[in-house]
Amino acid sequence: MSKTFTGKPTSRRAFLRGTAAAAAGAITAGAAKAETPDPLITEVQPWANGFGDGVDATPYGLPIEYESDVIRRNVEWLTADTISSINFTPIHALDGTITPQGCAFERHHSGAIELSKQDYRLMINGMVDTPLIFTYADLERFPRENHVYFCECAANTGMEWAGAQLNGAQFTHGMIHNMEYTGVPLRTLLEEAGYDTAGKWIYVEGADASSNGRSIPMEKALDDVLVAFKANGEALRKEHGYPVRLVVPGWEGNMWIKWLRRIEVMEGPVESREETSKYTDTLADGISRKWTWAMDAKSVVTSPSPQSPITHGKGPLVITGLAWSGRGAIKRVDVSKDGGKTWETARLAKPGEKMALTRFYLDTEWDGEEMLLQSRAMDETGYVQPTKTQLREVRGENSIYHNNCIQTWWVRPNGEAENVEVS
Amino acid sequence: MSKTFTGKPTSRRAFLRGTAAAAAGAITAGAAKAETPDPLITEVQPWANGFGDGVDATPYGLPIEYESDVIRRNVEWLTADTISSINFTPIHALDGTITPQGCAFERHHSGAIELSKQDYRLMINGMVDTPLIFTYADLERFPRENHVYFCECAANTGMEWAGAQLNGAQFTHGMIHNMEYTGVPLRTLLEEAGYDTAGKWIYVEGADASSNGRSIPMEKALDDVLVAFKANGEALRKEHGYPVRLVVPGWEGNMWIKWLRRIEVMEGPVESREETSKYTDTLADGISRKWTWAMDAKSVVTSPSPQSPITHGKGPLVITGLAWSGRGAIKRVDVSKDGGKTWETARLAKPGEKMALTRFYLDTEWDGEEMLLQSRAMDETGYVQPTKTQLREVRGENSIYHNNCIQTWWVRPNGEAENVEVS
Numbered sequence: 001m002s003k004t005f006t007g008k009p010t011s012r013r014a015f016l017r018g019t020a021a022a023a024a025g026a027i028t029a030g031a032a033k034a035e036t037p038d039p040l041i042t043e044v045q046p047w048a049n050g051f052g053d054g055v056d057a058t059p060y061g062l063p064i065e066y067e068s069d070v071i072r073r074n075v076e077w078l079t080a081d082t083i084s085s086i087n088f089t090p091i092h093a094l095d096g097t098i099t100p101q102g103c104a105f106e107r108h109h110s111g112a113i114e115l116s117k118q119d120y121r122l123m124i125n126g127m128v129d130t131p132l133i134f135t136y137a138d139l140e141r142f143p144r145e146n147h148v149y150f151c152e153c154a155a156n157t158g159m160e161w162a163g164a165q166l167n168g169a170q171f172t173h174g175m176i177h178n179m180e181y182t183g184v185p186l187r188t189l190l191e192e193a194g195y196d197t198a199g200k201w202i203y204v205e206g207a208d209a210s211s212n213g214r215s216i217p218m219e220k221a222l223d224d225v226l227v228a229f230k231a232n233g234e235a236l237r238k239e240h241g242y243p244v245r246l247v248v249p250g251w252e253g254n255m256w257i258k259w260l261r262r263i264e265v266m267e268g269p270v271e272s273r274e275e276t277s278k279y280t281d282t283l284a285d286g287i288s289r290k291w292t293w294a295m296d297a298k299s300v301v302t303s304p305s306p307q308s309p310i311t312h313g314k315g316p317l318v319i320t321g322l323a324w325s326g327r328g329a330i331k332r333v334d335v336s337k338d339g340g341k342t343w344e345t346a347r348l349a350k351p352g353e354k355m356a357l358t359r360f361y362l363d364t365e366w367d368g369e370e371m372l373l374q375s376r377a378m379d380e381t382g383y384v385q386p387t388k389t390q391l392r393e394v395r396g397e398n399s400i401y402h403n404n405c406i407q408t409w410w411v412r413p414n415g416e417a418e419n420v421e422v423s
Numbered sequence: 424m425s426k427t428f429t430g431k432p433t434s435r436r437a438f439l440r441g442t443a444a445a446a447a448g449a450i451t452a453g454a455a456k457a458e459t460p461d462p463l464i465t466e467v468q469p470w471a472n473g474f475g476d477g478v479d480a481t482p483y484g485l486p487i488e489y490e491s492d493v494i495r496r497n498v499e500w501l502t503a504d505t506i507s508s509i510n511f512t513p514i515h516a517l518d519g520t521i522t523p524q525g526c527a528f529e530r531h532h533s534g535a536i537e538l539s540k541q542d543y544r545l546m547i548n549g550m551v552d553t554p555l556i557f558t559y560a561d562l563e564r565f566p567r568e569n570h571v572y573f574c575e576c577a578a579n580t581g582m583e584w585a586g587a588q589l590n591g592a593q594f595t596h597g598m599i600h601n602m603e604y605t606g607v608p609l610r611t612l613l614e615e616a617g618y619d620t621a622g623k624w625i626y627v628e629g630a631d632a633s634s635n636g637r638s639i640p641m642e643k644a645l646d647d648v649l650v651a652f653k654a655n656g657e658a659l660r661k662e663h664g665y666p667v668r669l670v671v672p673g674w675e676g677n678m679w680i681k682w683l684r685r686i687e688v689m690e691g692p693v694e695s696r697e698e699t700s701k702y703t704d705t706l707a708d709g710i711s712r713k714w715t716w717a718m719d720a721k722s723v724v725t726s727p728s729p730q731s732p733i734t735h736g737k738g739p740l741v742i743t744g745l746a747w748s749g750r751g752a753i754k755r756v757d758v759s760k761d762g763g764k765t766w767e768t769a770r771l772a773k774p775g776e777k778m779a780l781t782r783f784y785l786d787t788e789w790d791g792e793e794m795l796l797q798s799r800a801m802d803e804t805g806y807v808q809p810t811k812t813q814l815r816e817v818r819g820e821n822s823i824y825h826n827n828c829i830q831t832w833w834v835r836p837n838g839e840a841e842n843v844e845v846s
Contacts, residue, residue, distance in 0.1 A: 063657065094657055
């Protein structure tokens with residue numbers, strides 16, 4: 001089904017010249033006259049012959065109408081009700097690393113609530129010297145930090161355990177976003193309350209009806225957890241926990257409590273519904289793994305992919321995707337065109353940063369033949385993203401959460417791509 | 424009018440304890456019962472007793488209604504018509520460094536036009552081996568880069584030459600935004616066309632009626648200029664040049680051609696309207712400076728500020744703001760509370776990055792007395808942001824563009840702030 005990649009692109013100059021010579025019409029220097037005249041060049045177009053919108057046209061700017069398909073999407077059959085469901089980031093259509101809030105995935109357990117700053121309270125209680133209640137204005141008086149972190153739902157790629165289920169990177173890998181958070185270190189607030197060092201855990205819950213309570217080891221709470229009130233510079237969206245959410249870098253999104261209302265310092269974990277019957281991984285023998293908080297290294301090719309086919313035929317092709325690890329920075333990403341037989345090392349747009357999305361590119365030449373496209377991430381701990389076969393050997397096929405296996409897209413000669421499984 | 428700052432905050436622990444002891448009501452541990460019961464804590468609130476919105480409620484997420492004042496704003500009297508005008512980023516209400524596209528300032532010369540990817544063409548002509556026309560799809564086939572850069576209008580702070588004119592950081596300093604761009608290095612496209620090394624300049628223009636043509640030295644064009652099609656991961660907003668704009672790192676925003684349609688390689692500059700009668704700086708003797716492309720180091724306190732007063736009375740206070748330089752990375756920012764008599768070095772949220780906004784914080788204690796708040800940026804070249812007096816000595820008062828002087832906010836004991844001038 002697949003071809004082994006053997007050809008190497010020729011020199012950069014020749015490679016690029018190849019692109020434009022094929023794709024762009026050469027015009028006569030100085031005369032701006034193409035052999036096949038392009039009216040978009042030779043004729044004055046309406047947008048150059050009149051006025052556009054004024055600066056008061058949009059108080060808050062929205063994407064242009066042509067991009068109306070670049071939105072979060074839910075999958076109706078996945079859950080019984082949209083108030084306890086998921087929608088997916090359109091990662092197939094994005095580039096760079098920042099996810100705009102407007103298209104950043106959501107997962108609600110009892111719907112997105114509307115909570116004003118005036119009505120917001122955060123309580124810290126339990127094993128502390130002084131139980132405290134903070135208003136939103138109180139939080140703004142503590143020293144703040146800024147960090148870019150990814151937030152990935154533990155169930156991201158969860159439908160793929162049994163085989164190739166969902167056709168598109170948005171649906172297989174879109175329960176993830178990556179934003180610049182501003183907030184107060186949780187450590188600061190715990191110190192303010194005077195936490196008892198015998199308190200080895202905290203229990204955190206939200207103000208929505210689900211409360212979505214989770215236990216977090218004190219060691220993590222004191223390390224890098226943020227009580228955040230801004231994402232990408234502005235207030236959190238309502239759907240992301242306005243006015244305050246917890247940011248738990250590298251750990252599963254379910255712990256990033258939205259509409260954060262209470263933090264209790266405790267001796268042990270609560271063993272709540274969300275960390276026992278949910279968010280655990282049942283192995284082949286029926287035993288469930290729990291406390292599987294960190295998201296292991298993972299990657300996916302976002303283009304080409306089923307929702308982002310190749311439309312330009314053979315020749316120069318940019319293969320791009322995202323890689324991330326909940327255990328540190330991404331060090332390397334490899335790309336295969338033949339289902340994992342041979343690999344090429346991709347170019348990272350920037351050196352990987354801890355617990356943040358890394359964009360990779362493979363600038364290559366497509367021979368027009370079918371490809372079995374894969375990507376494989378490696379993080380700073382030395383961990384290598386496993387194949388689906390390797391993951392199943394350890395974890396069986398009962399799991400929903402923590403599927404970080406290598407994804408395969410079958411790209412056909414017509415440029416269309418499909419979610420497939422290779423063995 | 425001002426007090427010299429002498430007191431230092433006590434230890435971090437005591438300083439923070441001071442905050443919450445004063446601002447947060449202590450509650451009885453375990454019983455969640457305050458001495459003055461807070462119904463937001465003691466009573467079940469409606470948002471915890473019902474469902475919120477489902478994940479299909481907003482295809483593209485928008486800010487919550489409570490944040491409806493965090494928008495770009497124009498100033499009606501500033502220009503004759505909104506199609507050739509400016510609106511301002513609400514920097515007083517933002518934190519971190521990324522500017523969301525939805526509230527990123529705009530400047531149009533003949534309005535924001537609507538141009539589809541299908542109708543998009545980019546021509547490179549003039550002193551090149553092969554004049555070329557690129558479609559949008561062609562551009563996507565070249566190797567891409569990602570960079571965070573600020574874009575500042577040369578006229579930012581321009582109204583302040585004569586004195587304190589506009590009351591609010593949004594209006595004095597809001598002609599700036601900072602986004603993660605994805606695009607193709609212009610160098611790549613110029614190499615593709617085979618530029619003549621005798622061509623020392625390029626002339627760039629947009630597809631709108633104004634065309635907004637500008638000359639750029641070839642040295643800069645080959646250095647770090649990007650032909651960008653994404654900002655913060657997604658397509659450019661229509662108002663920011665969808666589908667393609669030029670990104671000219673560190674240089675005045677007028678050169679960041681939107682709806683980029685043509686690049687001509689030339690021997691010399693065009694001396695267009697936009698670089699002669701506009702975007703030059705007339706000195707006291709009537710002679711105008713031209714080719715003043717790079718934006719000098721600058722900073723502003725965004726909070727507290729006229730649109731972001733202190734509402735919590737004396738005690739712990741976070742003073743925050745933004746600093747940037749078109750000549751490299753910000754190395755240090757100092758803050759003064761007494762109109763420049765004494766200075767404290769602020770904390771940078773992250774080490775400064777070249778041609779990108781840097782967020783600074785001064786975690787301090789307010790004595791409740793009036794302050795004359797200032798910030799002063801230093802960049803990696805050793806340049807120090809000047810006072811208004813220093814700037815006027817060199818540049819006079821005729822200028823509109825390139826006002827990078829130190830800004831002063833007079834904060835009164837009631838916490839309200841005002842734009843003032845100190846001598």
